Amino acid sequence: MAEGLELDTTPPPVSMPDGHRGFKGRAGHTATLVNSKVYVLGGRNGNEFYNDFWQYDIELSKWTLLHKHTPFEPRAYHTATLMSGNQIWVIGGSDHSIMYGDVHVFNTETLEWSSPETRGHLAGKLRGTHAALPHPVHPKAILVYGGYGGDQWLGDMSILRTDSLVWEELKCKDGLAPSGRGYHTFTAFGDHIVLFGGKGEVNVWTTPRVKGVPPLPRSNHAAALVDDNAIVIHGGRNGGQRLDDICLLKILCPPQPGCVDSFEWEVIGQDKEKVPKKSKATKALGPGGRSAHTIVAKDESLYLIGGYGGGGSRPRVNKKAARRSLDSVPDSPEDEGWRRTKQPRRASHPIANGAHSVPIHILESDDISTPDTSCDRPGVTGVALEDYHRQKRTVNVARPHVQSNVGADQMARAEALGNLQGRTEAITAHENELHRKELASMQQVVDSLRAELHGKNLLESELRSGKAALEQNILLLRKQIEEGNRTIMEQQSKMEKLKSDAQDLVFQLDDKKKEVFEVTHKLKISELKVDDLSRSLQQMTNSCSTTTQELNICQQREIAERRSVVERLTNELEVAQTSSRALQDTVDRLVKRAERDSSKIDDLQKEQGELKNDITVLTSERDQLIAKKDGAEASAELVREELRVARNLVERNVVEIDRLKDNADQAKEHIGCLHVSVKKNEEELKALAEENSKLRSLLKEIEDFETNQARNLQKHAEKLRCARQFGPS
Structure with missing residues (x-):
C-alpha cells in the first residue's frame, strides 16, 4: 500500500433497501462529489438514454430526485466537472444516434440549469467518451482530453475558460503525447495528471516509468484519487469480458528528472478463506465485474454507482453476493459506442496475496424523495391533500x-327519537x-x-x-x-x-x-x-x-x-x-x-x-x-x-x-x-x-x-x- 494510505478492510454498512423507487440501473453516467453529496446525471440502459438528475446524501444515505427531465437531451458518455465549489459543467455526450457538443451548467445552491454559448475551435464540436477535470493550476479552466468525434478517436488536449467561455488548444512542448482514445480515465494529483487505459487505435505504454506488474488493458473503467497519493482503478472492459479487479496505482513521486520510478502498480484482491459462506458481510465484499460505472472517493470509502454488470472473475461466494447487490443494467447488451475496435481477449491477471480490501458502497435507494421543485410540480406542497x-x-x-x-342501541334510540x-x-x-x-x-x-x-x-x-x-x-x-x-x-x-x-x-x-x-x-x-x-x-x-x-x-x-x-x-x-x-x-x-x-x-x-x-x-x-x-x-x-x-x-x-x-x-x-x-x-x-x-x-x-x-x-x-x-x- 502507498505510504499514508489506510483503507479499512472491514466491510462498511451498505444501504440495501427493497427495490429502487425511481432510480434505474444505468451505465455511461456521471457522478460528481460536492461536499457530502453525490450528483448523478444521465446514462443509458441498452438503447434507453436518461436525462434525469439525482442527488445522494452520503451522511443520510438518502436519494433525492432533483430533476426528472433536465432541460437538455438524454445522453451518456458525457462529463460533469465541479468548478468553483457549486457549479457542475456538463460537456458533450451522445445518445444512440446523435452526438452533442453543447455545454450546460448546474448551480448546486440555486438548483438551476443554464446553457452558456462558448467560443473557440471546440465550440459546438461533437464529442463523447472523453475525459474532463478542473485544471490543477488555473481554478477557472477545465481540461478536456480525447474522446470520439468526427469519425475518429481524438488525442487533442483543450481548455475551456469558465470565466470567458472560450476554448483554447493546449499543445505539449516536450514528451511523446498518447494516441487518440476514448473510454479512459483522467485523474489529477497536485499539478500532474494521470491518463490510464481507454479504447483507440493504439494501446501502448510510453512514459512515465511504472514499477510492478501492470493490469490488463481496459476501457470503460472507473478511477478515483485517494489521499492524494494513490489512484484506485476498478473494473472495466477487456475485449468481451468485464473485469472486477481493483488496482492501485501508487504515486511514489511526481514525474520529474530526479525521480526514476514515479508510480507503482499493486493489485488489491479478496481472500477466499477469510470469508465464510452465507455471511451477512458478503454483500459488502465488493461488486462484480462491470464497466461504464462511476466511483467517488469520500474520506476512507469508495462509492460505486451503476454500470454494465456480469463477466467478473472473483471467488464464487463474492460473485453471488455481488449479483444480489449489483445495481447495474440487467441482461442488456452493452453498445461500446460508435466504433468497435476491441478484440475479445481472455482476462488473466495475478492477484496479490494478503492485499487489503477497499470498502466499497454500492449506492441503492434507501429513502428516495422527490422535492417539490419548479421542474416537477411548481407551487404544490401536498400537505393539505395528505x-x-x-x-x-x-x-x-x-x-x-x-x-x-x-343495532345495540336501536331500542334506546327509538324511545329517544319519539321524544326528540x-x-x-x-x-x-x-x-x-x-x-x-x-x-x-x-x-x-x-x-x-x-x-x-x-x-x-x-x-x-x-x-x-x-x-x-x-x-x-x-x-x-x-x-x-x-x-x-x-x-x-x-x-x-x-x-x-x-x-x-x-x-x-x-x-x-x-x-x-x-x-x-x-x-x-x-x-x-x-x-x-x-x-x-x-x-x-x-x-x-x-x-x-x-x-x-x-x-x-x-x-x-x-x-x-x-x-x-x-x-x-x-x-x-x-x-x-x-x-x-x-x-x-x-x-x-x-x-x-x-x-x-x-x-x-x-x-x-x-x-x-x-x-x-x-x-x-x-x-x-x-x-x-x-x-x-x-x-x-x-x-x-x-x-x-x-x-x-x-x-x-x-x-x-x-x-x-x-x-x-x-x-x-x-x-x-x-x-x-x-x-x-x-x-x-x-x-x-x-x-x-x-x-x-x-x-x-x-x-x-x-x-x-x-x-x-x-x-x-x-x-x-x-x-x-x-x-x-x-x-x-
Missing part, C-alpha cells in the same frame, strides 16, 4: 364501528340549509375554476397562433438564405468565366511575344511595351482573383452566421413548444382535480341522506364534513396557486415569443444588408468586366500596330531587294 386523505381513512375506519353499535322528533326535524332542516350553502359556495368555486380554465385555453390558442406566425417567418428567412446562396453561385460562375478569359488573353499575349521576337530586332521597343502591358494585366488578374476569394469567404462567413441564428431560433421555438406542453399537462391536472371535487360533492350529498337517521351520527358526520370542507378549500387554494403559476408561465412564454420575433426582425434586416453587399459586388464585377474589355481593345490596337510594322518592314525589305537588283554591281 391531511384530507388521512382524515378520510380515519372516517372509513370508524364507520364500521359506528354501524356495529347501531320535533327537535330532530328542526336540527335536520338547519343542517340541510348549512349543507346547501356549502354546496353553493363550492359550486361557485368550481365555476370560477372553469372560467379560469377557459381563459387559459384562450391564452394557449393565442400562443399557438403566435408560434405559427413565427414558424412562417423562419420559413421566409430560410427561403431568403437559399436565394442568397443561389446568387453567390451565379457570381462564382461569372468569376470563373472571367478567369478563363483572362487566361486566354495571357496565352494570346505570349504568342504575340514570340512573333515579335521572330520578326526583327528593331521591334524591341514595342516588345518592352508589350511586356509592361502583360505584367499589368497579370497584376490586375491576380488582384481580381484575390478580391473575389475574399468576397466569397466573407459571404460564406455571413451565411454561416445566419444559419446559426436560424438554428438558435429553431431551438428556442422547441423550448417554447415544450413549455406549452407542460402548460397543457397542468391544465389537464386541473380538470382532473375539478372532476374529483365534483365526485366529492356527490359523496357529500350521499352522506347527507345518511345523516338523517339519528342525532349522534349526524353530529359526528357534520364534524367530518366540516373537516372535508376545509380540505376542499385548501385544495381549491392549491388549484388557484397552480393557476397563478401557470399564468406566470404564459406571461413568460409571451415575452419569449416577443423576443423571438425581435430576433427574426433583426435577421431580416441583416439579410437585407447582405443583399445590398451582393449588389455592390455585382457592380464591382461589372467594372472589372469593363476594364477587361478595355484591355482587349488595347491588345487589338497592339496587334494592329504590330501588323503595320510588319508590313512596313516587308515594304522596306522589298525596296532593298529592288535596289540591290537594279543598282550597280
Whole structure:
C-alpha cells in the first residue's frame, strides 16, 4: 500500500433497501462529489438514454430526485466537472444516434440549469467518451482530453475558460503525447495528471516509468484519487469480458528528472478463506465485474454507482453476493459506442496475496424523495391533500364501528327519537340549509375554476397562433438564405468565366511575344511595351482573383452566421413548444382535480341522506364534513396557486415569443444588408468586366500596330531587294 494510505478492510454498512423507487440501473453516467453529496446525471440502459438528475446524501444515505427531465437531451458518455465549489459543467455526450457538443451548467445552491454559448475551435464540436477535470493550476479552466468525434478517436488536449467561455488548444512542448482514445480515465494529483487505459487505435505504454506488474488493458473503467497519493482503478472492459479487479496505482513521486520510478502498480484482491459462506458481510465484499460505472472517493470509502454488470472473475461466494447487490443494467447488451475496435481477449491477471480490501458502497435507494421543485410540480406542497386523505381513512375506519353499535342501541334510540322528533326535524332542516350553502359556495368555486380554465385555453390558442406566425417567418428567412446562396453561385460562375478569359488573353499575349521576337530586332521597343502591358494585366488578374476569394469567404462567413441564428431560433421555438406542453399537462391536472371535487360533492350529498337517521351520527358526520370542507378549500387554494403559476408561465412564454420575433426582425434586416453587399459586388464585377474589355481593345490596337510594322518592314525589305537588283554591281 502507498505510504499514508489506510483503507479499512472491514466491510462498511451498505444501504440495501427493497427495490429502487425511481432510480434505474444505468451505465455511461456521471457522478460528481460536492461536499457530502453525490450528483448523478444521465446514462443509458441498452438503447434507453436518461436525462434525469439525482442527488445522494452520503451522511443520510438518502436519494433525492432533483430533476426528472433536465432541460437538455438524454445522453451518456458525457462529463460533469465541479468548478468553483457549486457549479457542475456538463460537456458533450451522445445518445444512440446523435452526438452533442453543447455545454450546460448546474448551480448546486440555486438548483438551476443554464446553457452558456462558448467560443473557440471546440465550440459546438461533437464529442463523447472523453475525459474532463478542473485544471490543477488555473481554478477557472477545465481540461478536456480525447474522446470520439468526427469519425475518429481524438488525442487533442483543450481548455475551456469558465470565466470567458472560450476554448483554447493546449499543445505539449516536450514528451511523446498518447494516441487518440476514448473510454479512459483522467485523474489529477497536485499539478500532474494521470491518463490510464481507454479504447483507440493504439494501446501502448510510453512514459512515465511504472514499477510492478501492470493490469490488463481496459476501457470503460472507473478511477478515483485517494489521499492524494494513490489512484484506485476498478473494473472495466477487456475485449468481451468485464473485469472486477481493483488496482492501485501508487504515486511514489511526481514525474520529474530526479525521480526514476514515479508510480507503482499493486493489485488489491479478496481472500477466499477469510470469508465464510452465507455471511451477512458478503454483500459488502465488493461488486462484480462491470464497466461504464462511476466511483467517488469520500474520506476512507469508495462509492460505486451503476454500470454494465456480469463477466467478473472473483471467488464464487463474492460473485453471488455481488449479483444480489449489483445495481447495474440487467441482461442488456452493452453498445461500446460508435466504433468497435476491441478484440475479445481472455482476462488473466495475478492477484496479490494478503492485499487489503477497499470498502466499497454500492449506492441503492434507501429513502428516495422527490422535492417539490419548479421542474416537477411548481407551487404544490401536498400537505393539505395528505391531511384530507388521512382524515378520510380515519372516517372509513370508524364507520364500521359506528354501524356495529347501531343495532345495540336501536331500542334506546327509538324511545329517544319519539321524544326528540320535533327537535330532530328542526336540527335536520338547519343542517340541510348549512349543507346547501356549502354546496353553493363550492359550486361557485368550481365555476370560477372553469372560467379560469377557459381563459387559459384562450391564452394557449393565442400562443399557438403566435408560434405559427413565427414558424412562417423562419420559413421566409430560410427561403431568403437559399436565394442568397443561389446568387453567390451565379457570381462564382461569372468569376470563373472571367478567369478563363483572362487566361486566354495571357496565352494570346505570349504568342504575340514570340512573333515579335521572330520578326526583327528593331521591334524591341514595342516588345518592352508589350511586356509592361502583360505584367499589368497579370497584376490586375491576380488582384481580381484575390478580391473575389475574399468576397466569397466573407459571404460564406455571413451565411454561416445566419444559419446559426436560424438554428438558435429553431431551438428556442422547441423550448417554447415544450413549455406549452407542460402548460397543457397542468391544465389537464386541473380538470382532473375539478372532476374529483365534483365526485366529492356527490359523496357529500350521499352522506347527507345518511345523516338523517339519528342525532349522534349526524353530529359526528357534520364534524367530518366540516373537516372535508376545509380540505376542499385548501385544495381549491392549491388549484388557484397552480393557476397563478401557470399564468406566470404564459406571461413568460409571451415575452419569449416577443423576443423571438425581435430576433427574426433583426435577421431580416441583416439579410437585407447582405443583399445590398451582393449588389455592390455585382457592380464591382461589372467594372472589372469593363476594364477587361478595355484591355482587349488595347491588345487589338497592339496587334494592329504590330501588323503595320510588319508590313512596313516587308515594304522596306522589298525596296532593298529592288535596289540591290537594279543598282550597280
